[in-house]
Amino acid sequence: MALIVTGFINGEGLVLNGGLTFNGMPVGGIICDLEGTLVDLESFHHTAHALSADAVGVKIDLEDYRDMVTRFPHIVGGPDFEVAKEIWEQGNKKLSVAQILELKTRLFQEVLHGGEITIKARPGVHEFFQPIREVGIPLAIGSITNNIDAMFIMEQAGILDYFDIRVLGGDLTHPKPHPQVFLEGATRLGVHQKQLLIIEDSRTGVRAAYAAHEDPRYPMILALPARHDIGVAEDLRSLGAHMVAESWEGLLRVGHITKEGAQLFGRGEEDTTLQYQPGRRRLEQ
Helix, strand or coil: CCCECCCCCCCCCEEEECEEEECCEECCEEEECCECCCECCHHHHHHHHHHHHHCCCCCCCCCCHHHHHHHCCCCCCCCHHHHHHHHHHHCCCCCCHHHHHHHHHHHHHHHHCCCCCCCCCCCCHHHHHHHHHHCCCCEEEECCCCHHHHHHHHHHHCCHHHCCEEECHHHCCCCCCCCHHHHHHHHHHCCCHHHEEEEECCHHHHHHHHHHCCCCCCCCEEECCCCCCCCHHHHHHHCCCCEECCCHHHHHHHCCCCCCCEECCCCCCCCCCCCCCCCCCCCCC
């Protein structure tokens, strides 16, 4: 699938050159979602949801992404409590919402901590963040994953040291799509939300990111979905993502990234991995 880049002004993209700019606007800091965005554990979450749904007579077709996200809008990005409610509403009511959630959590925990899977960063993550960290751009994690699991995942994936600031599920009173995680991240980074680049993978996360920006005409939201089924990129753009990329590796293919200063994403008119639409994309609430 081609890297999709839309809404650029005068062909500018994300440029690392002593400092960092996104479409000509200075980036004061980056806050990045964890699961799905940096580490792809989505299939394990979905399997656990499907098994918990089976217990109440609900079938989730993991191969039919469009049907899955239509019937269970929170299944990508969470929170899990909302997914459990959606399953309960379609089920036989033999289990309560709390029991469905408890079952899903137990099934996922068995997989996560069972030692049978290798937890790795998505390809290209290290190559993307190493030079950005070296030039001093402050980085934060903003995730609704509980604190213990989030720290375990980051340690296993070898990405913990990139992020000195970590805003995690246990720090929050409001899950995504509420913008609390990103507003708190901006505060801890000491960065105004207008200068905050938010990197997300899900509809729920992009909605939270869009709500966190004080001036929605100028969002700095980069989306890197873990799945690329038909309609995913369009959904994320319609919810406020300024740019949707195929992958971290796709970003790195566009331009060479070094701490000395190089264009990360460029005009790209002659690069077949880029597709541009003229002018700024119209944002939809």
